[in-house]
Amino acid sequence: RPVVTRPETQAIDMNSRPNTLAERDIVASEQTIGFLGLGMMGSTIVKDLIYTGHKVVVWNRTIDKCQPFAEAGADVKDTPMDVVEAADVIFCCVSDPKGAKDLVFGNCGVLQLKDLRNKAYVEMSTIDPDTSMDIGEGIKQCNGRYLEAQIHGSRQEAAEGMLIILAGGDRSVFEECHSCFKTIAKNTFFLGNVGNACKVNLILQTILGVSLVGLAEALALADRFSISLNDIIDIFDLTSMKSPLLLAKGKEMAKGDFNPQQPLSHMQRDLRLVLNMAENLDQSMPVTSITNEVFKHTKRLGYSEHDSSAVFSYFCA
Numbered sequence: 001r002p003v004v005t006r007p008e009t010q011a012i013d014m015n016s017r018p019n020t021l022a023e024r025d026i027v028a029s030e031q032t033i034g035f036l037g038l039g040m041m042g043s044t045i046v047k048d049l050i051y052t053g054h055k056v057v058v059w060n061r062t063i064d065k066c067q068p069f070a071e072a073g074a075d076v077k078d079t080p081m082d083v084v085e086a087a088d089v090i091f092c093c094v095s096d097p098k099g100a101k102d103l104v105f106g107n108c109g110v111l112q113l114k115d116l117r118n119k120a121y122v123e124m125s126t127i128d129p130d131t132s133m134d135i136g137e138g139i140k141q142c143n144g145r146y147l148e149a150q151i152h153g154s155r156q157e158a159a160e161g162m163l164i165i166l167a168g169g170d171r172s173v174f175e176e177c178h179s180c181f182k183t184i185a186k187n188t189f190f191l192g193n194v195g196n197a198c199k200v201n202l203i204l205q206t207i208l209g210v211s212l213v214g215l216a217e218a219l220a221l222a223d224r225f226s227i228s229l230n231d232i233i234d235i236f237d238l239t240s241m242k243s244p245l246l247l248a249k250g251k252e253m254a255k256g257d258f259n260p261q262q263p264l265s266h267m268q269r270d271l272r273l274v275l276n277m278a279e280n281l282d283q284s285m286p287v288t289s290i291t292n293e294v295f296k297h298t299k300r301l302g303y304s305e306h307d308s309s310a311v312f313s314y315f316c317a
């Protein structure tokens with residue numbers, strides 16, 4: 001099996017600014033914003049929150065990632081619990097449901113504070129509705145308010161301040177997050193009860209995952225015929241099937257450039273969450289099941305940290 005090299009980790013550019021911010025006329029909330037998780041998404045979001053004048057307190061499991069934020073004016077804390085103590089509204093943005101739960105229920109986690117009166121907790125990590133309900137219940141039992149605010153979009157869209165926020169839960173928290181959401185997103189939707197936003201986000205991810213596998217399979221067939229992938233993409237661009245995303249992903253597949261905008265491991269995690277969700281409803285998802293198998297196998301080929309477009313490699317193996 002060929003050795004697949006990991007994509008280079010890109011350091012956050014603290015000086016980059018989305019062009020969109022100038023037009024948005026943002027007046028920063030006076031609340032102290034806590035932020036747990038400075039991965040690619042979290043870093044981009046926090047950088048822009050600081051730029052738009054928010055007072056920010058941060059924590060990350062790997063402490064080194066906090067350094068540029070300390071230099072930019074953020075207060076760095078030792079534990080999630082310390083962040084909650086210091087902040088009014090606390091955002092969490094980590095890899096998966098397990099990480100999200102650990103930060104709330106675990107050692108030095110959010111609930112260790114016991115009394116969350118006057119605190120609001122906002123879950124941005126991609127999670128399933130059941131996890132979100134568990135977290136929301138935990139926060140509520142400690143008298144806190146909870147909002148799930150799922151972020152839909154790629155790392156590039158985050159860098160451009162063009163995410164879409166899908167929110168559910170406490171409406172007052174949604175309103176209070178206005179200046180933060182305006183900094184990072186082009187649209188926000190309040191979708192009602194806790195769980196609804198997670199469902200909508202995962203449904204959108206299903207469309208994305210299935211579409212990428214369809215695109216990859218078709219392009220791999222073209223490749224076997226020795227038809228130029230660039231020609232296929234140029235023609236595809238003229239059809240009514242084209243979409244900005246499929247065109248961009250098609251070009252990445254043609255170039256073999258899988259710079260992680262939406263990591264493949266995240267895509268597979270989302271498909272797994274979708275299938276679990278559907279299982280509980282006895283809803284048949286045959287296409288998503290196969291799509292999940294394809295992503296799972298591509299992970300095993302070594303492409304976890306590459307972009308989801310690396311699923312093309314499955315069909316070329």
Ligand code: NA7
Pocket residue numbers: 037038039040041042043060061062063065093094095096098099100102103124125126127151155266
């Ligand atoms: P990244 O860049 O892979 O970053 C993941 C972050 O999650 C990073 O800060 C990790 O800390 C953190 N993490 C992961 N697991 C844990 C646990 N168990 N405990 C604490 N912290 C953890 O992902 P993105 O920023 O692109 O995406 C984050 C979310 O936004 C994801 O749900 C997307 O779907 C939307 P580390 O730095 O490794 O110590």
